[in-house]
Amino acid sequence: MKDEYLRIFKKFIIPTVILCVAVGIVVMVFYVNVNVRRQDTTKDDLIFVTQAYADRVQNELEIISAVSGAVCDFLSKEEVDDAEIKSIMNSICESTSAYEVLFHKGEGVARTSLGKEIDISGCHYYERIVAGEDVSYIVANDEISGQEAIVVIVPVAGKPGQSLLAYYSIENLKETMNVSQEFNKKSFSLLMNADGDYLVKGSGNTNYFNGDNLWELVRTEENKSSVAGASMIIKNGNAGVLKTTVSGEERSLVYCPLDIQDWVFVIGVSQKYVDEQENGQWYDARTMLLQLLAIAVVYIFVVGVIDILGKKHEEEKNKLLHEKADTDLLTGLNNKLATETKIKEFMQDNPNELGMMFIIDLDDFKKINDTRGHAFGDEVLRSFGNKIGTVFRVSDIIGRVGGDEFIIFLKHLKSDTNAVTEAKKLENFFAGFMVGDYVKYSVCASIGAAVYPEHGADFESLYKAADKALYKAKQRGKNQLAFFDDRDKEPGK
Numbered sequence: 001m002k003d004e005y006l007r008i009f010k011k012f013i014i015p016t017v018i019l020c021v022a023v024g025i026v027v028m029v030f031y032v033n034v035n036v037r038r039q040d041t042t043k044d045d046l047i048f049v050t051q052a053y054a055d056r057v058q059n060e061l062e063i064i065s066a067v068s069g070a071v072c073d074f075l076s077k078e079e080v081d082d083a084e085i086k087s088i089m090n091s092i093c094e095s096t097s098a099y100e101v102l103f104h105k106g107e108g109v110a111r112t113s114l115g116k117e118i119d120i121s122g123c124h125y126y127e128r129i130v131a132g133e134d135v136s137y138i139v140a141n142d143e144i145s146g147q148e149a150i151v152v153i154v155p156v157a158g159k160p161g162q163s164l165l166a167y168y169s170i171e172n173l174k175e176t177m178n179v180s181q182e183f184n185k186k187s188f189s190l191l192m193n194a195d196g197d198y199l200v201k202g203s204g205n206t207n208y209f210n211g212d213n214l215w216e217l218v219r220t221e222e223n224k225s226s227v228a229g230a231s232m233i234i235k236n237g238n239a240g241v242l243k244t245t246v247s248g249e250e251r252s253l254v255y256c257p258l259d260i261q262d263w264v265f266v267i268g269v270s271q272k273y274v275d276e277q278e279n280g281q282w283y284d285a286r287t288m289l290l291q292l293l294a295i296a297v298v299y300i301f302v303v304g305v306i307d308i309l310g311k312k313h314e315e316e317k318n319k320l321l322h323e324k325a326d327t328d329l330l331t332g333l334n335n336k337l338a339t340e341t342k343i344k345e346f347m348q349d350n351p352n353e354l355g356m357m358f359i360i361d362l363d364d365f366k367k368i369n370d371t372r373g374h375a376f377g378d379e380v381l382r383s384f385g386n387k388i389g390t391v392f393r394v395s396d397i398i399g400r401v402g403g404d405e406f407i408i409f410l411k412h413l414k415s416d417t418n419a420v421t422e423a424k425k426l427e428n429f430f431a432g433f434m435v436g437d438y439v440k441y442s443v444c445a446s447i448g449a450a451v452y453p454e455h456g457a458d459f460e461s462l463y464k465a466a467d468k469a470l471y472k473a474k475q476r477g478k479n480q481l482a483f484f485d486d487r488d489k490e491p492g493k
Helices: 001-075 083-093 126-131 170-176 214-218 223-234 270-280 289-326 336-349 365-372 374-388 418-431 461-475
Strands: 100-106 109-113 118-121 137-142 146-157 164-169 188-193 198-201 239-247 249-257 263-270 355-362 397-400 405-410 443-452 481-483
Touching: 001 083, 001 146, 001 164, 001 170, 001 239, 001 249, 001 263, 001 289, 001 336, 083 100, 083 109, 083 137, 083 164, 100 263, 118 418, 126 164, 126 289, 137 355, 164 170, 164 263, 170 198, 170 289, 198 374, 214 239, 214 405, 249 270, 263 270, 289 397, 336 405, 336 461, 355 365, 355 418, 355 461, 365 374, 374 397, 374 405, 374 481, 418 443, 461 481
Parallel strands: 443 481
Antiparallel strands: 100 109, 100 164, 109 118, 137 146, 146 164, 188 198, 188 263, 239 249, 249 263, 355 405, 355 443, 397 405
């Protein structure tokens, strides 16, 4: 009998004890890991949401900067009259969130979008206007616009003292910064610089707004090293979370640097909310192992799905933003920067492939604007942008690089003789290009063509060759297409 008990003990009891110990160890490790993971996951979630809001703020300002920059590029190369400048500034207001745009002509004189000249030499940030070589952003209770605004200053290259000033309302910014629906009504947001100085305080009633510098407000003897660490993380361009208390108000400050100067977007989430989020991320870790494993599987699956959906949403958003940043708002074609970039990328990747560049200049476009109005002129450009894509392949690059100047770059031509054939397509297009709903207006163009890499192995060289061909076409009396090497005029071609 004793031997039987010993046999049962060895066969069942010992393995069961070992199994229970192993399960206990797994449960303890799992419990500890869940406890750590729930804090890290909450931190990551807070940073993810804060980064999304920071991106919204940055996108609003970068769109204004990008459109204004494209206009300044045009102004740096073209001489335009006051009426054209007024039209350009109004188009910036219509296509962005800017409520006012000024053109600083120099010597303290600026023209408003209504065409009025005003003296801005007494503006407290006037030195930034005339001295800047790069785009700059200023938060100001502005004496020019009469309201709190972010002023986007974009200098005109090659014309010292000239710049565009685009004004974006702080009230609109506060709407973009409103995080109450994302977290709770006690949450707040703010915009500051890397040194902690407040730039814009969002909506909300909080003790954290009782000061001018966040770091000075939250720093205590106990947490000064944590505050210094957060400041260093920001200056290194990274996001993070800092637990703080001000006048008995406990907050987790989630900070995300912007790619605008040294600005930082901060969301203050109540610590109670954060604790609830942490506690809600794990289930009963003290139940049976199978339940824990099931919860882990479900949790991993859900987190994986959320991560995939989040990444997909972010990719779609980034794709949309890239497309928007690369697109000319009036014609729907590539803008100047995108056009040059895509052509240069093709040249870099395909140094021996045959291609061709057209520079198109609409004939008498100023006359169209003067006689038929800028609205009709815009319709001409818009119609051209809508129709020209049907003539060439989707892979070809078509862009608007000036007021009425366009570039078409054809990729992977089959042979050198194919260049003239492709040019005929463009001539035929303008032979039938008409604009107008009731009275049709025939629009003509002067076109210069150059072949890559024969006439230029880089963008600048090829552009100069096509531009010379364009000049040749205009000398022939406009409404002409000319090749840099006159191959279309040679016998047999």
